[in-house]
Amino acid sequence: MNINKLPQNCKERLADLEARIFKKPKIEILEQFQKESIPSFEIKPARKSVYDQTLLKQLQITQFTKNAQNKQHYNNYNKETLIEENNETHAIDALKRSLNELAIKDSHVKQLEQHISDLTQQIQNFKTSSFKYDTAIKAFAIELDQNQRTKRNQLIEKNTKKFGQYQYTREKTKIIQVWVDSKEIKDLKEKLGSIRQQLDLCENQYNISLSRESLNYLVLQREEEQLEKQLNGLENEKQLFIRDLKLRYDEQHAKFKNFDQYPVIGERYVLLSLLGKGGFSEVYKGYDLKEMKYVACKIHQLNSNWTVNSKSYYVKLVTKEFRIHKQLQHPNIISLFESVEIDSNTFCTILEFCSGQDLSFYMKKYGMIEEKEAKLIIQQLLEAVKYIHFNKIIHYDIKPQNILFNQNDVKLCDFGLCKELESENSQIEFTTQGAGTFWYLPPECFAKGDNPQVISNKVDIWSIGVIFFEMLYGLKPFGNGESQETILKHRIIETSEKVVFPEKPTLSKECREFIEGCLNHKQQDRFDIHQACNHPYMRK
Template sequence: MHQQLPPEQLDRLICLEARIHKKSKEEIIQEQFLQIESEKQTDENDRNKQNMDSNKKSDDLKCSQNSENSPQKLFTSQNLSPVQKKSIITKKHSQQKKKKKTKEGQQKDITQYLQYQKKQQKAKKCEQKLMEYSIQDSPFKNKSPLPSDPALEKQLKEKQNQIAISEIKIKELETHNSELRETISSLTEQQLRIQDVVKQFAIENEKLKKQQLQVQLQTNRVRLGEYVVQREKTALVDVWIDGQELREAKEQSKRLEVLKAEYENKKKNSKNKEEQEMRTLNVKLNFLIKEEQQLQETVDRLETEKNLHIKQLKRVYEEEHARFTKNNDYPLIGERYQVLSLLGKGGFSEVYKAYDLQELREVACKIHQLNSNWSDHAKQNYIRHAIRENRVHKELNHPHIVKLYDSVEIDKSSFCTVLELCDGPDLAYYIKKYKCFPEKEAKLLVGQIISAIKYLNNHKNKIIHYDLKPQNILFHLNELKISDFGLCKVLEDDNSKLQLTSQGVGTYWYLPPECFHMGDQPPNISSKVDIWSIGVIFFEMLFGQKPFGQGVSQEKILKEQIIVKSQSVTFPQKPIISNECKEFIRGCLAYNQVDRLDVHQASNHPYFQKKLN
């Protein structure tokens, strides 16, 4: 050990020696203590031996002096001078004294260090006791300290070893954690690069589709027709001009009608003609009738294609004049949703097809934008309705309802709701294309709509969609999905009816008579509003026309109270449908709410329990 040192330096010195010899601090202190004790014992033995030797020499000297009193012997014993002898003895004593002082200093250092360690241990014990006292109902609070026990000391050493192993494992885990962070960082960078590649690919793919669409539109302009701007007096108006193929089909149809009329006139005036000539006229007439039917089918097909072509032209025009993509054709929303093309445009919002760069799927982004020309009241009203639509829609999860995935704030005046993208068009598209559905197919599709309405009615807060129409019913994977909850009504506190305070909104052809009630007291509505809409949609799918207000504008329906005056529904002669189907539609279109089917009655109606052949 070294000379007397402060306890902190001595502690560091002992730690250093422990690291060098790969031993614990306690073992080093114990070895030093044993070494000092052994040195003390050795010095004491040497001192005793020297005393014994000096006593023996003095006895021998006395004996020699007594037996032999020779001057030569005295001379030999007195070779050294007294001064020299004294100096030697003094030097030897000083060395022994110095050695003893050093050992005492070392012993004092160890004692001080042990005292310092005891003080620290005592302080730790005090802290532990204070912590124990601070914990209420501690199981160790009233326990007395355990007596010294070798088994307990062994367990303590094992625990210390376990702690040391745990510290090593912690360091390994920290190292592993840092490696994982680096890996995550590199993977994040790689993911961002991949997302950038996917984004560019999606944009390029959409550009290619738009180029193909432009080629198709140009071809259809020649085949089916286009809008041309013409001047009428002082105004410029868009006038539709049929294309070459459609014009030729219509002209040929007219020629066939003229030729058919000629043959019929000849047949009428051929009373005195021969039988062979009559047969020839009949054959020609039958041939003309078949040709006319085929030509009429061609004209109908071309008219359907023309309507779809007009719809595409309208969508392209709206996309070119869209508000959201005015300054950027392909904006990125929330650093995740890459906008690609416009799907449709409503009165207050725009719906775009987009690509989710994280989930790698196509989605529909509905952009809600506040108009700067609106008043503060109109802005607050629109925000309130949009937030309510988002809150209601995000709680819905049904196979026949479009899913709401996410909501993203774009800026202070606009936000986006991310919806499930349906791969097919809406029901209105197929009604225009096919005009009439077979009863079996129409029944299957209406059953899916009723299933969704039943789910809304059984929700914790009953929901009235209030805007069911073919345009809000989309096809996805050959099934129907209901969308657009912008006008929905929520029945809270287990109420079955709600006061209608927003009269005048919605699509009038599909709303029941109670929604047109005028008076001081607002009318009460229920989920039977949606049942009426289902009846109208079912009728339109079967007969290709609306039961009330067919070909009449919304303004005229409201002005002339057409829906209010419609007391009962009348079915066309063709196509022929089952009596059970007519009964179901009558139940949906009952004028009074009391007589009308509710959601559960419609779902469990015998018509839907019976299978069609």
């Protein structure tokens, strides 16, 4: 196209357009074209130059790209705005829910605080009431114990005239305590002695006269039997009286507390009267203020004069006894409840209390026990021993003093010398010669020699046989009336290879066989617990 032939105003417009194309961005040129109308200047497509067509295409592409970018940006902006608005809505809703939950929790907290305050007040009231109740119960238990002690002392004073008393006398340079019988017992013994002299005289004259003398002899025999029975009854009662005297003396000279003091152990157990005293412990009757029942409190005290090793050894033994006894749960074994520390040298084990006496009390009271009743006692004792043997334990100290009565139940107690086995039928080396009560121990516990001795749970079977014999005859089968020193010195148990039965009372054949099986001198031939329990005599 020849630019010189264009009108003058067109030339000016074209020059201005070219100038703007080279100086302004393409988007601005496009916007300018959109805004301005140039009716007098129209370029026909057919007449466009290549440069114009390229420019137009570039303008169109630029516009399209811009539009697309603007649309994408708008869409992204709208999406982000919607997401932010949605998030803000969710956040507001969550905040509202949290505030609502906090309000509910705050209400619950206030209710709980009020409930805790009420409970605290109730607990305080309960403690106050409980303290009052405990104080009242303690006072009642103490008053009852004091009344029982008063009656016991009155009975002792009364029986002193009937049985006698201990008196002190001088023997060379020593002051010793001796028992002096009452006038009633002395007179009875003198009368019995006189009758026996008359009987001896009658026996010497029996061949001279068979009429009057023989009748007199029968009368004297009858009177002798009655006096012996009366004297034996008094002697048995005297033994119980001496036992009460000893208990009163032990209570008045107890190490842990004075007889008129009533301390509370572990803020729970009130110590009352003394029940018994061992070598290193004292057993008191106690009252449980929580369970409101009587218990037995065994006080263990370490001697301040003991060496550290001695104290350690004693604590080890007591700890072993507690551990073993605590796991034993059987109707015929005294229950052990807990252990309470009192101070660094004193602690207490809480045991089941038995309302009855021990077997030695009844043996002293009645002298002899009938076979049927004695058998019932042995049957319950066998059940207890069967249980501990099943748990691989040897009691080792079964004796009448360790067999208690609680209503109709026989209870085995005191596991201070017990020994543990690897299995029920195993044996252990015996290393504690001199421990235990000699009258109730078998020969293998006294054997001496270069080879170490072994024992088994048949030690307990021997003890049961001795106790059964003693209940039936009123005397021990071996070493009766002898001291432990004499038994050990003269080897009485070791040399007594066979039990000898007195003529009276007459026992059943099965009973004698059972006792012989329990008191077999040879350990390997002696009954074990299963043979003893399954013996025909015990299964009747």
